[in-house]
Amino acid sequence: MAALSVDDTIAVIGAGTMGAGIAQVAAAAGHRVYLFDSAPGAAVRGVDKITAALQRRVDSGKADQGEVDALIGRINPVDPSDGLVGLASASLIIEAIVENLEVKRALFEELDTVIGKDTILATNTSSLSITALARDIENPARVVGMHFFNPPPLMALVEVITGLQTSEEVAQTVSDTCVAWGKSPVFAKSTPAFIVNRVARPYYAEAYRAIEEGACDFATVDALIRESGGFRMGPFELMDLIGIDVNYAVTCSVFEAFYNDPRYRPSLLQREMVDGGLLGRKTGQGFFRYGDDREVPQPATAAPAPAPSNIEVCGDAGQLAPLLEKWSAAGIKVDFSEGDGRLRVDGINVAVTEGRPATELSAADDEPWVLVDLALDYSACTRVGIASCRQYPDSADVVAGLFQSAGKAVSVIADHPGLIVMRTISMLINEGYEAVHCDVADAASIDTAMRGGVNWPQGPMAIANQIGTWEVLEVLENLHELYLDDRYRPSLGFREAVWSDAN
């Protein structure tokens, strides 16, 4: 089925942060839009907010006054005293009211009695079940999730979510309409947290775990995730921005929705922050301090150390290969020999982490070991994390000098299994494959969703292919064995993908 025509009227219920933005998107695509809110004056305020935002674009020469006037003219605020009957002519109604199952159900039930039988009922819910929301509707096939991201005019992603009774036709119409509105829709099944909020859980969870286990401090986690992982914001600065309480509420609801699956277990530190009223930017203090006495967080950065005179590459340098040229250019003599891919520097073994601690590797062969964190682009990245075994703690200085000679800032962290970036990314990949395995969405949709919904540089499947699925599986298997915690169990879907890749 095709997209709705621009002659179709759209109604948006709830004129808050999301509703006003969705109304703007629909009006920008040429539809006549009704904007309804139960709070007196809220719909008019919603239109005023859209007008003010668009006027700023006109004033800065980014939008045309005539087009903006026409867009605003297409949005009609509805007086709540007129009730919902005025929305009866809409072909698509999108609700963006308070996130409460009973309130949303009551709204849908009332709409069911006043609107035409073919009108599509969409919900912008970020967490509620579409199947549950459709329970009291005569024709539940017309209920679908249309999950926009904030702010709707700027964020490309829309998760089109089907409940158990949603008709394929309705979902397809909504998806095609999103494309006509310039959005990138992906289909997802109604399951807890849908795609983005589910696949992103380890981004926060592994950051908390690193702090709880004393791997390093908040700023160092953020710096490694940004500078080695290529993400725009580190998990702690991002949680400070979102609100640590908001993030905690999502974490708890996902954990409960999955019947306390340890994969989604909230962190003790997360609760401690919330209980202490340390909620992030909005309270002036979260993981970092804001306001007049704002502090600019500084990651742990190793002092300059001398470069070693030579290194031995035992076998294939693998992910570190792009650095060999830089080391040669820095005057380090690079020798090659047979081996398992480790580097040897002044008698120290160096390798990219495979999930086992350096201390364990050192205990096995009675030699110093230093592990290197993952960087998605070792050649271009500005920072590298390393961790030394406990038996030979001075080894970190030598290896810091090696990476500094290639122009990298070095963060020496504690011997945390999988370090920071490798561990976080491996868990994100695992979650992505688990969502595919559980038929929430297909792999391509998950990559699209993570890029469009949270601005990741690449989706988890693309990252897995870049760094090697076998390598990621090895990290997960090692973490699982080390912690004896089901949280780290590799998804069957991921294992199947790795095995089939090999064929």
Ligand SMILES: NC(=O)c1ccc[n+]([C@@H]2O[C@H](COP(=O)([O-])OP(=O)(O)OC[C@H]3O[C@@H](n4cnc5c(N)ncnc54)[C@H](O)[C@@H]3O)[C@@H](O)[C@H]2O)c1
């Ligand atoms: N804020 C976000 O970042 C975001 C992102 C994606 C999805 N969502 C979802 O979008 C929905 C709205 O969120 P928001 O942030 O825009 O909320 P908001 O509080 O900014 O706006 C909600 C609006 O709904 C109105 N309202 C409440 N009950 C109503 C009812 N029964 N009938 C009509 N109007 C009613 C309120 O007066 C208010 O103006 C929620 O389901 C939320 O989970 C929010």
